[in-house]
Amino acid sequence: MINWKDVKKQLQSFLKTxxxxxxxxxxxxxxxxxxxxxxxxxxxxxxFGDNMSAVLMPSQFxxxxxxxxxxxxxxxxxxxxxxxxxxxxxxAYIDNMNEDKLRIGNFSARMRMSVLYDTxxxxxSIVVGTSNKSELLLGYGTIFGDIxxxxxxxxxxxxxxxxxxxxxxxxxxxxxxxxxSADLWEGQSDEEEIGYTYKDMxxxxxxxxxxxxxxxxxxxxxxxxxxxxTVDYRIxxxxxKGKLPVIANIKWS
Numbered sequence: 557m558i559n560w561k562d563v564k565k566q567l568q569s570f571l572k573t574x575x576x577x578x579x580x581x582x583x584x585x586x587x588x589x590x591x592x593x594x595x596x597x598x599x600x601x602x603x604f605g606d607n608m609s610a611v612l613m614p615s616q617f618x619x620x621x622x623x624x625x626x627x628x629x630x631x632x633x634x635x636x637x638x639x640x641x642x643x644x645x646x647x648a649y650i651d652n653m654n655e656d657k658l659r660i661g662n663f664s665a666r667m668r669m670s671v672l673y674d675t676x677x678x679x680x681s682i683v684v685g686t687s688n689k690s691e692l693l694l695g696y697g698t699i700f701g702d703i704x705x706x707x708x709x710x711x712x713x714x715x716x717x718x719x720x721x722x723x724x725x726x727x728x729x730x731x732x733x734x735x736x737s738a739d740l741w742e743g744q745s746d747e748e749e750i751g752y753t754y755k756d757m758x759x760x761x762x763x764x765x766x767x768x769x770x771x772x773x774x775x776x777x778x779x780x781x782x783x784x785x786t787v788d789y790r791i792x793x794x795x796x797k798g799k800l801p802v803i804a805n806i807k808w809s
Contacts, residue, residue, distance in 0.1 A: 558717065560724040567709045568603045570577040574707045575604075575682060575788055580606045582681035586672045587630070587637065589622030591722055591731055592627050592710065593686040598725045599709060600684055601608065610637040611675050613668045615646050617660070625730045632728055632754075638673075642667045665701030673704075690715035691793050693765060694787070694792020703797060714761065715754040752783055760787045 585597045587610040600608040615768050623639070624641060630637045645667045646660070653659040669683075676683050685705025687697050689712050697703040710718065715736065722732050736746040736754060747753050763769045764787065766785055769777075771784050 558720065560721055561642040562712075563721065564724070567599055570686070571600065571603045571707070578682055578706070580680055580682055582609070582679055583684045584672060584676040584681045585610050585681060585684050586606070586668055586686065587612050587626045587635075588686075589600065589629075589731065590625070590734075590737060591727070592688055592691075594626075594727045594731045595718060595725060596684055596686045596710060597629065597631055597635055599620060601633050601685075602725075606636065608635070609679065609681075610635050611672055612637060612639045612758065613642050613671055614639070615641070615667075616643040616662050617646075617664070621730075621734070625728065625734070629728050629731060632726075638675075640671050642671060651785070657763075662698045662701060665698035669701050669704045684709065687711060688713050688715045688718055690754055690761060692798055693761055693794075694750070694757065694790045695797050696750070696790075699797045716758040749765045750786075752786070756780075756783060757787055760784055761791075764788065764791070772779060787799050793803055 560682060571583070575581070583600050583604055585595045585600055585608065587594060587597050589612075598610075610626070612623060615621050628635070629635070642664060646664055649663065650660065653663065653700050672683055675681075683705050685703070685708030687703050687705075689710060690709050691697050692711055693705070713721065718733060735748075750757070756779075760774060760783055763774045763777070764771075764784075765781075771781075771788060774784050775781050
């Protein structure tokens with residue numbers, strides 16, 4: 557049983573320490589109406605009070621429920637927020653993307669992060685990340701998009717565990733019970749897109765990553781071989797997303 561009170565205390569200490577290092581006093585969170593950003597927003601609100609604010613950035617492809625759920629969360633926890641539509645930015649470029657949903661989704665994520673960083677510049681704040689450990693390991697995020705941030709309090713928390721943390725924090729029921737979605741287009745679902753539930757994927761991830769077990773050992777524990785292969789492939793194929801750009805090492809003569 558995870559001691560969520562202790563986890564919260566650790567994360568609040570992390571947030572305070574890392575913000576202090578920057579010399580700034582405020583934080584900014586992009587709020588989507590999903591679980592990850594809701595957890596981070598509530599955590600930051602309880603850590604920094606009025607020195608945190610949220611930005612809601614819908615597009616023409618976002619579901620109305622996402623904004624409604626995000627607003628409900630802000631009202632419950634008295635979080636300052638503003639709504640900045642990225643629809644005009646997407647509209648200005650969408651003809652170049654040939655109706656490719658993945659390209660539009662990635663472009664949307666990068667536009668949101670551009671808006672978020674501009675807002676943080678205006679407010680002299682830092683951007684707090686909202687990607688969980690499952691997403692980071694599986695590469696389920698957009699490089700220079702939703703993965704981008706200055707600090708990340710939930711990057712070591714698996715998605716399946718995060719639901720319990722959200723309940724502990726008092727995140728609204730509408731957000732906790734909805735299907736995980738990056739909301740990149742209407743009806744998009746993380747689990748349907750990948751083909752497995754986070755519960756099943758996290759079980760394999762914990763064995764592969766945290767316990768360093770081989771694929772053969774995990775199969776003997778009763779896990780689906782195709783799932784193990786999928787998870788292992790995604791970890792290796794998307795590892796580059798979690799690294800800084802590689803810079804050439806020049807040996808000057």
